[in-house]
Amino acid sequence: xxxxxxxxxxxxxxxxxxxxxxxxxxxxxxxxxxxxxxxxxxxxxxxxxxxxxxxxxxxxxxxxxxxxxxxxxxxxxxxxxxxxxxxxxxxxxxxxxxxxxxxxxxxxxxxxxxxxxxxxxxxxxxxxxxxxxxxxxxxxxxxxxxxxxxxxxxxxxxxxxxxxxxxxxxxxxxxxxxxxxxxxxxxxxxxxxxxxxxxxxxxxxxxxxxxxxxxxxxxxxxxxxxxxxxxxxxxxxxxxxxxxxxxxxxxxxxxxxxxxxxxxxxxxxxxxxxxxxxxxxxxxxxxxxxxxxxxxxxxxxxxxxxxxxxxxxxxxxxxxxxxxxxxxxxxxxxxxxx
Amino acid sequence: xxxxxxxxxxxxxxxxxxxxxxxxxxxxxxxxxxxxxxxxxxxxxxxxxxxxxxxxxxxxxxxxxxxxxxxxxxxxxxxxxxxxxxxxxxxxxxxxxxxxxxxxxxxxxxxxxxxxxxxxxxxxxxxxxxxxxxxxxxxxxxxxxxxxxxxxxxxxxxxxxxxxxxxxxxxxxxxxxxxxxxxxxxxxxxxxxxxxxxxxxxxxxxxxxxxxxxxxxxxxxxxxxxxxxxxxxxxxxxxxxxxxxxxxxxxxxxxxxxxxxxxxxxxxxxxxxxxxxxxxxxxxxxxxxxxxxxxxxxxxxxxxxxxxxxxxxxxxxxxxxxxxxxxxxxxxxx
Ligand SMILES: Nc1ncnc2c1ncn2[C@@H]1O[C@H](COP(=O)(O)OP(=O)(O)O)[C@@H](O)[C@H]1O
Ligand code: SF4
Ligand SMILES: [Mg+2]
Numbered sequence: 001x002x003x004x005x006x007x008x009x010x011x012x013x014x015x016x017x018x019x020x021x022x023x024x025x026x027x028x029x030x031x032x033x034x035x036x037x038x039x040x041x042x043x044x045x046x047x048x049x050x051x052x053x054x055x056x057x058x059x060x061x062x063x064x065x066x067x068x069x070x071x072x073x074x075x076x077x078x079x080x081x082x083x084x085x086x087x088x089x090x091x092x093x094x095x096x097x098x099x100x101x102x103x104x105x106x107x108x109x110x111x112x113x114x115x116x117x118x119x120x121x122x123x124x125x126x127x128x129x130x131x132x133x134x135x136x137x138x139x140x141x142x143x144x145x146x147x148x149x150x151x152x153x154x155x156x157x158x159x160x161x162x163x164x165x166x167x168x169x170x171x172x173x174x175x176x177x178x179x180x181x182x183x184x185x186x187x188x189x190x191x192x193x194x195x196x197x198x199x200x201x202x203x204x205x206x207x208x209x210x211x212x213x214x215x216x217x218x219x220x221x222x223x224x225x226x227x228x229x230x231x232x233x234x235x236x237x238x239x240x241x242x243x244x245x246x247x248x249x250x251x252x253x254x255x256x257x258x259x260x261x262x263x264x265x266x267x268x269x270x271x272x273x274x275x276x277x278x279x280x281x282x283x284x285x286x287x288x289x290x291x292x293x294x295x296x297x298x299x300x301x302x303x304x305x306x307x308x309x310x311x312x313x314x315x316x317x318x319x320x321x322x323x324x325x326x327x328x329x330x331x332x333x334x335x336x337x338x
Numbered sequence: 339x340x341x342x343x344x345x346x347x348x349x350x351x352x353x354x355x356x357x358x359x360x361x362x363x364x365x366x367x368x369x370x371x372x373x374x375x376x377x378x379x380x381x382x383x384x385x386x387x388x389x390x391x392x393x394x395x396x397x398x399x400x401x402x403x404x405x406x407x408x409x410x411x412x413x414x415x416x417x418x419x420x421x422x423x424x425x426x427x428x429x430x431x432x433x434x435x436x437x438x439x440x441x442x443x444x445x446x447x448x449x450x451x452x453x454x455x456x457x458x459x460x461x462x463x464x465x466x467x468x469x470x471x472x473x474x475x476x477x478x479x480x481x482x483x484x485x486x487x488x489x490x491x492x493x494x495x496x497x498x499x500x501x502x503x504x505x506x507x508x509x510x511x512x513x514x515x516x517x518x519x520x521x522x523x524x525x526x527x528x529x530x531x532x533x534x535x536x537x538x539x540x541x542x543x544x545x546x547x548x549x550x551x552x553x554x555x556x557x558x559x560x561x562x563x564x565x566x567x568x569x570x571x572x573x574x575x576x577x578x579x580x581x582x583x584x585x586x587x588x589x590x591x592x593x594x595x596x597x598x599x600x601x602x603x604x605x606x607x608x609x610x611x612x613x614x615x616x617x618x619x620x621x622x623x624x625x626x627x628x629x630x631x632x633x634x635x636x637x638x639x640x641x642x643x644x645x646x647x648x649x650x651x652x653x654x655x656x657x658x659x660x661x662x663x664x665x666x667x668x669x670x671x672x
């Protein structure tokens with residue numbers, strides 16, 4: 001994973017986010033680390049509730065109570081986003097790091113025209129631009145996401161779901177950010193539109209040379225888009241590596257079961273079919289969070305929390321099977337009872 | 339889209355006309371279906387008031403019946419009623435005989451509209467702004483102290499609040515007159531002294547209305563703002579790097595206002611019934627006081643006239659809000 005810090009546009013180190021609950025803090029994101037080089041596409045996959053959105057919000061420092069960023073660093077070009085003043089943070093958002101939020105359908109202000117919402121974003125960062133220049137940027141921004149200039153005059157309720165998603169992407173890219181975080185940009189869209197949106201995201205990414213974190217729960221879509229895939233389970237990144245290796249030789253048992261549960265990577269299917277449930281995140285004991293569901297679990301797994309191990313080049317997994325093993329052993333019949 | 343808007347306005351206007359039609363008809367039929375004869379009670383009253391003992395009461399009754407067409411079939415009466423309305427003829431007052439009802443209403447209406455519209459708008463605007471600020475995590479301690487205090491004031495029964503205000507401001511400190519619409523000696527003109535005099539008299543009843551309702555508006559707005567601030571578009575506005583003020587006004591308050599305006603429309607009825615109380619307590623020469631006295635004096639035509647005007651005023655206000663609403667909420671232009 002080490003390729004010289006200079007090219008890294010985003011470096012997330014040991015990020016921790018807790019939800020304060022009555023029974024104590026729920027560790028929804030636990031020591032998550034990953035980094036992105038300029039132009040890299042990282043897919044972050046995990047079942048619902050695994051902490052993907054919590055990570056995305058923390059990367060924008062948008063976590064709101066009961067969520068609380070409990071530790072770690074979010075380095076954008078060597079500046080820790082978590083240490084910026086409010087004013088610096090406002091300048092950084094959208095200009096350096098932009099979010100395409102989950103629920104883009106409801107992320108547009110219902111009483112403002114789309115064009116005004118783009119203009120708002122540009123004006124917050126570029127006081128120097130005159131009206132005409134902003135107008136030009138709006139038209140360009142809309143064209144970049146495949147929308148007609150006339151959309152600028154429309155209100156959100158006059159747009160289809162796919163168009164709203166595109167409008168949100170136009171806003172997010174209006175200042176050519178170096179990092180784009182797209183949180184399930186295709187959820188709630190039909191399959192054809194999903195594919196178009198992912199293509200548009202890819203084109204935007206190419207054009208801007210931005211690094212992208214694409215969050216999703218659909219291995220097919222993620223694999224199609226990404227260079228690197230990170231797999232989240234119960235608030236931890238359990239495996240991170242090049243997309244090809246993740247799919248062909250997954251090292252973490254969870255990744256393995258995830259991929260086995262897909263009828264075929266070309267057919268897009270939501271994650272399902274792993275017996276058992278993820279653990280509750282409050283008062284978690286030491287040990288691997290996947291132990292209760294893992295066919296390979298042994299004593300050490302319940303006593304000691306596994307740290308990330310390098311398992312191949314640019315490939316890490318958090319599992320006690322490594323570094324003793326080279327790859328994942330076959331699942332034996334006796335263990336595969338469920 | 340503009341044709342949609344035209345259709346929307348057209349529909350609202352038709353609704354408005356229907357409301358007016360029903361109101362006028364009900365106002366015509368209800369008194370006629372009730373037992374008792376207004377004309378006879380008028381005559382009785384006139385006679386007992388003394389003066390014209392020698393009056394030929396039967397002649398007067400016949401005269402009245404003819405004038406109001408009470409001897410004609412119901413349908414004819416109904417049509418005549420409409421005809422008279424268009425001439426703004428609503429009969430004569432029985433208690434202030436023979437003053438025409440329309441004239442009394444014309445005198446009272448500006449007082450009510452002036453006082454209630456001003457006070458309600460102030461209470462609504464102030465309450466909405468304070469309520470929104472109360473929900474905004476960044477607002478300071480001052481807001482968090484003021485607004486709950488106002489809330490407490492709004493829970494005091496209105497007449498008690500009014501009495502306290504009169505005692506403090508009119509009796510103890512003598513800052514404002516305790517009642518009336520203007521000084522009895524004032525010669526009303528379209529000039530500055532008249533204006534000041536009227537505003538001075540309006541201060542106490544106005545203050546009572548504002549204090550009595552500002553907390554309620556604030557409470558409503560607070561909960562609307564809290565729920566709006568939880569919306570995804572607020573989060574996205576923050577992700578855009580917008581200044582907090584901008585988010586608060588253009589994304590937060592702007593959306594939280596919409597249900598407030600609906601609530602305003604729904605509460606207009608209360609505003610009207612509240613008018614009676616305010617005007618009676620402060621001896622204010624408006625429609626509310628007029629209605630109160632009319633009911634007490636069993637002044638049929640006057641009651642009928644005032645009620646009709648109140649309903650029509652409500653209908654007009656609702657129509658205006660209906661027209662404003664699509665400007666506030668683009669989703670409404672159905
Ligand atoms: N407001 C909240 N209060 C307490 N726990 C929460 C809250 N929101 C999310 N969580 C917990 O955080 C975990 C991660 O949620 P989230 O980041 O939304 O997952 P994902 O985006 O992967 O579906 C979930 O297990 C959920 O239980
Ligand atoms: S650490 Fe143990 S329980 Fe966890 S995934 Fe690895 S083998 Fe399974
Ligand atoms: Mg999510």
